[in-house]
Amino acid sequence: MSLATPPEIDRQLSKLDPEGLKARADDLGCPWNGAGLDVRFYGRLYRVSPAGVDAVDGASPGRTVRGLLLDYVSAGPLAARSAKTRITFRELPGAGPLVTAFANNTHKIIARTFGTDLARLEAACERLKGRRNPAVVGYDLAVEFSALPKVPLHLQFNAAEDEFPAEAGILFGDNAPDFLGPHSLFALATYLTGSLISSV
Numbered sequence: 362m363s364l365a366t367p368p369e370i371d372r373q374l375s376k377l378d379p380e381g382l383k384a385r386a387d388d389l390g391c392p393w394n395g396a397g398l399d400v401r402f403y404g405r406l407y408r409v410s411p412a413g414v415d416a417v418d419g420a421s422p423g424r425t426v427r428g429l430l431l432d433y434v435s436a437g438p439l440a441a442r443s444a445k446t447r448i449t450f451r452e453l454p455g456a457g458p459l460v461t462a463f464a465n466n467t468h469k470i471i472a473r474t475f476g477t478d479l480a481r482l483e484a485a486c487e488r489l490k491g492r493r494n495p496a497v498v499g500y501d502l503a504v505e506f507s508a509l510p511k512v513p514l515h516l517q518f519n520a521a522e523d524e525f526p527a528e529a530g531i532l533f534g535d536n537a538p539d540f541l542g543p544h545s546l547f548a549l550a551t552y553l554t555g556s557l558i559s560s561v
Contacts (some may be wrong), residue, residue: 444534
């Protein structure tokens with residue numbers, strides 16, 4: 362994700378080309394509203410246009426959300442494809458230098474926070490409108506979150522038991538790099554991590 366300051370994000374938003382946004386609507390899976398795109402971010406609907414980023418429910422989007430939505434709608438040309446498999450952060454192009462920090466800020470925090478309390482994590486996932494994925498086996502909990510249109514995140518968790526510590530992992534669809542770079546995907550996952558913790 363861009364490290365731009367809020368005023369810089371506003372300037373970049375103001376330079377968005379409405380016709381360019383309209384042309385990308387189908388690739389992104391976001392409806393065109395006449396002035397910009399309607400984008401769902403973890404279930405909350407935002408309107409993204411040269412005028413800025415506004416939540417339909419009146420919530421005030423912070424710098425992280427605004428920066429992520431700017432990156433999402435202004436990415437390069439897309440080969441719109443559906444995810445065929447899930448991949449780890451380590452497998453993302455250009456993610457190498459960020460891998461350790463990613464694990465520290467997502468997997469380890471989730472495992473440490475929820476530990477043996479599977480029910481608490483299940484409740485947190487429900488509040489964030491995560492959908493259980495029964496096709497994923499070998500985990501106490503496997504949940505898919507619609508982070509952005511066509512960009513789901515997948516949480517896998519095993520609760521601590523006896524001498525085995527809790528384990529958590531966040532995975533991406535293999536099409537995620539079509540939409541966002543590694544820094545933005547890092548931010549997308551840390552946003553989920555913080556939301557899980559703060560929702561319980």
